[in-house]
Structures are given as C-alpha cells and as structure tokens.
Amino acid sequence: MNLLKPVATAGLTAGLVALSLTAITAQADHNSEHSIAARIGKVGSVCVEGEECKAPVAAASAAPAVASGPRSGADVYTAACSACHSTGAAGAPKLGDAGAWAPRIAKGTDTLITNAINGINGMPARGLCMDCSDDEIKAAVEHMVAGSK
Numbered sequence: 001m002n003l004l005k006p007v008a009t010a011g012l013t014a015g016l017v018a019l020s021l022t023a024i025t026a027q028a029d030h031n032s033e034h035s036i037a038a039r040i041g042k043v044g045s046v047c048v049e050g051e052e053c054k055a056p057v058a059a060a061s062a063a064p065a066v067a068s069g070p071r072s073g074a075d076v077y078t079a080a081c082s083a084c085h086s087t088g089a090a091g092a093p094k095l096g097d098a099g100a101w102a103p104r105i106a107k108g109t110d111t112l113i114t115n116a117i118n119g120i121n122g123m124p125a126r127g128l129c130m131d132c133s134d135d136e137i138k139a140a141v142e143h144m145v146a147g148s149k
C-alpha cells in the first residue's frame with residue numbers, strides 16, 4: 001500500500017505540471033497575439049514606454065521647435081521614427097540591425113528616401129511626420145542607414 005502513495009503523488013505532480021504548462025502556453029499565446037495586435041493594430045497610435053501615449057505625428061509636432069533650420073537626422077529619427085524603428089513595431093527594420101537593413105540599403109539610398117517619403121507597406125508616408133520636410137526625412141534615412149551598416 002505504501003508503494004502506491006509515491007506513485008500517486010508523482011502522477012498528481014506530473015498532472016499539475018502538465019496543467020500549469022498548458023496554462024503558461026495559453027497565457028503566452030494570448031500575450032503574443034495581444035502584443036502583435038497592439039503593434040500592428042493602429043498605425044498612428046504607437047506608444048513609447050515612459051512617454052505619454054499619443055500618435056507619432058502629435059509627438060513629432062509637440063517636439064520643441066528648433067529656432068531655425070532643418071532638424072538633424074538624429075532629431076527627426078528620435079521624434080518621428082524611433083517609435084517603430086527602435087522597437088521593430090509593425091515589422092519595421094530596427095536601427096542598428098545590419099541584417100534587416102542590408103537588403104534595403106542594396107536598393108540604394110535614393111530609393112529608401114523615396115519610400116520613406118511616400119510610404120511602403122507598413123511604413124507610413126513620412127513616418128507620419130507631416131511637418132517633416134523632404135530634407136529632414138532624407139537626413140533621418142541617412143542617419144538610420146549610417147547606423148545600420
């Protein structure tokens with residue numbers, strides 16, 4: 001009789017482990033579906049951790065107005081592009097990810113600038129920065145390309 005107890009306990013433990021694994025898996029699936037939906041769901045409602053949740057276009061126009069002259073590529077990137085390009089949101093190639101950028105850089109910087117201005121697939125026109133000039137978008141693309149080789 002005493003022999004049965006450990007067996008039963010082992011069986012029960014295995015059952016519980018299996019049960020909690022199922023729960024963890026279900027939870028993970030839920031999380032990833034949720035986060036994918038959150039990431040690809042609504043272009044224009046991307047939130048950056050630590051910042052108030054608002055559309056990138058609002059974030060960009062709320063950026064402190066520089067007295068004069070075009071903003072630098074780095075400034076435009078931080079204000080308008082990093083929401084997607086530092087996180088990979090919506091499948092954006094991350095700044096610094098040479099593997100993701102190599103086939104894009106191979107298309108030529110001019111093509112990348114045109115695509116950034118007009119938009120391509122999940123990449124919205126001007127990265128939603130409607131007050132960015134063509135030169136500022138160009139500078140931001142060059143900043144991203146230079147940092148991703």
Ligand code: HEC
Binds near residue numbers: 076083091120128
């Ligand atoms: C809302 C998210 C989002 C924002 C904001 C955003 N991008 Fe993108 N970007 C993407 C996605 C997604 C792709 C990948 C598109 C594809 O090739 O399918 C992409 C691709 C690109 C590419 C590569 C285009 C190509 O032809 O391969 C460039 C260049 C680029 N973005 C520049 C910018 C610049 C510059 C900004 C800021 C002014 C910006 N992006 C802001 C999502 C974004």
